[in-house]
Structures are given as structure tokens and as C-alpha cells.
Amino acid sequence: MPIRVLSEEVSSAIAAGEVVERPSSIVKELIENSLDAGSTVLQVQIKGGGKSLVQVADNGSGIPRSEVKLAIERYSTSKLETIDDLHAIRTLGFRGEALASIAAVSRMVVTTRAVGEKAGTRLRVEGDRVGEIEAIGSAEGTTVEVKDLFFNVPARRRFLKSDTTERGRISRLVKRYAMAYPNRRFELSSEGRLQLQSSGNGDPIEVLAKVYSLELAQQMIPVTKASSQGITVSGFVGAPFVNRSNRREITLFVNGRWIQDVSLGSAVIQAYHSFLMVGRFPIVVISIDVPPESVDVNVHPTKAEIRFEDPGLVFSIVQRAIRATLLGQAPVQPISMEPIWSGSSSAQNFGSSEPIERTIEPASQRTLTVPILRSVGQVAATYLVAEGPDGVYLIDQHAAHERVLFEKLMAQVESQRPESQGLLQAETIELTEVEADIVQRNLSALESLGFKIEPFGAQTYRVRAVPAVVSNLSPERALRVVVEDFEEDESPLAAHIEARLAARVCKRAAIKAGQVLSVAEQRQLILDLERSASPRTCPHGRPTMVHLSVAALERQFGRRG
Secondary structure, three states: OOOOOOOHHHHHHHHHHHHOOOHHHHHHHHHHHHHHOOOOEEEEEEEHHHOOEEEEEEOOOOOOHHHHHHHOOOOOOOOOOOHHHHHHOOOOOOOOOHHHHHHHOOEEEEEEEOOOOOOEEEEEEEOOEEOOOEEEOOOOEEEEEEEOOOOOOHHHHHOOOOHHHHHHHHHHHHHHHHHHOOOOEEEEEEOOEEEEEOOOOOOHHHHHHHHOOHHHHOOEEEOOOEEEOOEEEEEEEEOOOOEEOOHHHEEEEEOOEEEOOHHHHHHHHHHOOOOOOOOOEEOEEEEEEOOHHHEEOOOOOOOOOOEEOOHHHHHHHHHHHHHHHHHHHOOOOOOOOOOOOOOOHHHOOOOOOOOOOOOOOOHHHOOOOOOOOEEEEEEOOOEEEEEEOOEEEEEEHHHHHHHHHHHHHHHHHHHOOOOEEEEEEEEEEEOOHHHHHHHHHOHHHHHHHOOEEEEOOOOEEEEEEEEHHHOOOOHHHHHHHOOOOOOOOOOOOHHHHHHHHHHHHHHHHOOOOOOOOOHHHHHHHHHHHHOOOOOOEOOOOOEOEEEEEHHHHHHHOOOOO
């Protein structure tokens, strides 16, 4: 094919793809424009996960009528003028690409009224077709309405995720900016229902309570403010016992801009070293202010990636600030007076001083994968020591109990007779939009495990019973066990939904490493493990035991060559 210059329509669509990846990209660009315009109120409305509609309205300075058409031209901006200005960016937007990129792949309407103008202005843009300026009555500020995203680029639209997934991305984004700007009022509505509303009174704890919950907000610790060489670190970090299974709740802002930086994320995680178990991650909201000339924000069109002049210095200051806060202020996790073992029948004899009677089942009826074992003791309050006919077995008590509980729970699921613990009083639990959607889609699976749950509002559920194996947890903790580790794209889970949920429930319900067991408890756990169908591994595939044979012992002691 001959070389030729691409048409304006094609080149605009290509360029737009760098800025507008998905609906949340539009929300981010428009929010940042509103903040740059001095807005104190930002209202976001979406439909169809943002694919059908994204609308962001603000009360900022607005766009003068004479500049409205210019504002949607590519590389038009009021935020910089010369190349030197790029070396000290003090605004969130600066590239002059946002409105042009959004307009190129949607049907966009801009309604604005600049401070001092008597009437508002409206401009409609559809792909590469720009309408005429209209006079309209409107309040001061700007409203950008974006409909039918990627209507003219269907290939891009097919790569978008489900409405729930895209809605969740937008929700997390708006909440992040609400936390970073507590003195601005943020509102988010989805399908006409209010999802978030912050007061804008400047109280960060109030925003944290809106985003998470009042209980979690009270467990967030203000960072001991650290300043060095013009770099300042502030924000909030979660107490070590407030954690998640992924890094999603590590929120970082640099000069008011939400960024994604692997190095800074590592600084946060390293600051929590020895405070968190492996595989668990903290909840933090950190703001880093640096001299504008020491950071390059012009790395990528989305402006989510940045480069520091001295990344090692920033890493060190962030890590030290969070570490000092944890060492000086982190509370000790409250001691639970609840029993270690649940009230399930597999553990009903635990704690009893009475000897446990072993019933030897016929060989045809019992598993041959584990021999009959004799309990010897416990090591490091984590591993059980048992003697078998061919040597010594070390048993991981947590993994072993996971296996026992899992098979018991799955047997109840298969028999359709789950053991539930009814609550004396139903407990009402408010979930995030994504969590509520997960619960709604998996109500039947949850009921098969022993939960009794009913909707009680848009994102609220009433819990009347929980599985017996987690009856030692609060109803909210029990429910969150099965929703907090879900990945957003994990639905549907097909025929394995009950097994996956059961594995999560049992992981939380099983005894933990470090818990001292009585002799009777050790014996009962070994006996239950012997009777399991798959005693060698926990439901997640981790080994429950290791075997040291007599032959190996004899070699170690020189009894055999």
C-alpha cells in the first residue's frame, strides 16, 4: 500500500485511544479539569457503567463563550504556553487533549457559563462533526455530557468490561479524588441512584467513613507528617489488622494527582514489613507534595505515570513517614474472647479432657492415603507432630483444619442441608456497589453454604444466619470473607462457585498458626484429617503435612549408609 497521510477522523480516533481507554478515563480527565477550574462541587452521573453516559458538572470558573470551540481543539490549553512551562507543571491538566479525545469517540455536549457572562453556552460534538454555538441559560461552571462511548469505534467498545466492572472502576476513582480533596464536595450517581456524597467540609475522616465505613475510618492513622528537601508526605494509613488481599486500596497522590507508581507502592509495602502477613496489603491514602520542577508528569497521555528527579529520595521519605507512624501510633489488635474453634460437630470435643475414642473403620470404607497416626505433640504452636508406622509426620494445623472444614462444608452443600447459626437479631450490613453486586449474583450459592441473607436497600443486606463454621465471626466479617477477595472479573464462577466460596470460608474459620492446642484437640484434628478424602493438601493446594521416614532418620543418625 502507498504511504499516505491519515485522515483527520482516523488520526483523531488513534490519538483519542491514548487518552480514553475506558469510561473511567473520561471521568478522570473531566474531574481534573473541574479541579483546575477551582470547582468546590463536582457531580458525576453515569449510566451503563459509563458506556451509555458520563456527565460531570461543576461550579468552576467556566469557559468563555469565545473560547468554547477552541477548547475542543487538540492541543489547546490555558495551562501552559512555552516548553519551559512543561518543567514545572502546577495543574492537573496541561496537554490540551482531553476534550478533543473524548469528542472524537463519543457524542459530547459541553454546557458552560464563565464567571461574569450573563448567559451560558452549549456546543454539541459528535465524532469529527462540530455543531454551532448555542446560547442557553445555565449556572456558572461547566457540564460535560458524554454519550455512547466508542459509537464510531466498535472494536474498542467490544474490549470494555461488564457494566459492573466499569462502574466499579469509576466508583473507585471518584472515591480516591474525594479522599484527596476533602474540601471539595463530590457526588456520584449511577443509574439515577446516589452512590457517594461527601460534604466538602474539609474533614478527611468524614470522607474516609463515606468511602469505607465509620469503623474502618476510626482505624485509619494520620501519618506523622514528614518533610525533607521540599518533599512532604501526609495522609492516612490503616492499622495493620485492617488489610486486604490485593494492592487496590493503596491510594497515592502526587501534587494532587492520582498516580500509579510501582516504586512508591513498594515503599508503602516495605513500611509495613513485619506488621502484615505475607499476601496481605494495607489500606493507605498518601499525599506527596514535591517541587513541580522535580517531577515529570508528561510521561504518558493519561498522566497516571510520573518520573521523579530523585526517586530514591521520595521512596525513602515515604517509607520512613509510614514506618514512623506505625511504630509510634499503630494500635494493638483487640483480643477476641470468642472460642478458637467453631461450634461445628467436627470440633465439638475440642477442649475436653476426656480421651477421644478412635473407631477403626473397615479398610474398604476409609482412605489409604494417610496411615493411622499417633499424636505426639505440637511444635511452635503451629505444627502437630505425629508418629506413623513408617516415620514421623509434621502437620500444618491451619492447612489441616482448612481441609477438614472444607470437606464437611462441601458435604453439607451436596446434601443440601447446610448447618447454619441463626442470629438472635438480624444484622444489617452496608456494602460497596461492587460487593453488593457480588452478593446479589451469588445469593443462591451463599444460601447453599448456610448464609441466610435478604436485600435491604440498594447496597444493604440483612443477615439472619451464617454458616456454623464461621459462627465465631461477626456476621459482617463472615459475609466479607466471601466477597473481599473476589477479583472484579471473576463472575461468573460456573459450577465451582460453592467450592470457591467454601474454600474462602474455611480459610478464615480454620485455626491459625500460633494457637496452642490441648492434647485432646491435637488428637481430634489428626483423627479428622485421617478421615478426609484428600488429606494431603488444603483446599487451595498447599500441603497439610510433610513426612520424615524411619529410613531417613536412620541415615541422619548413621545407622544406615
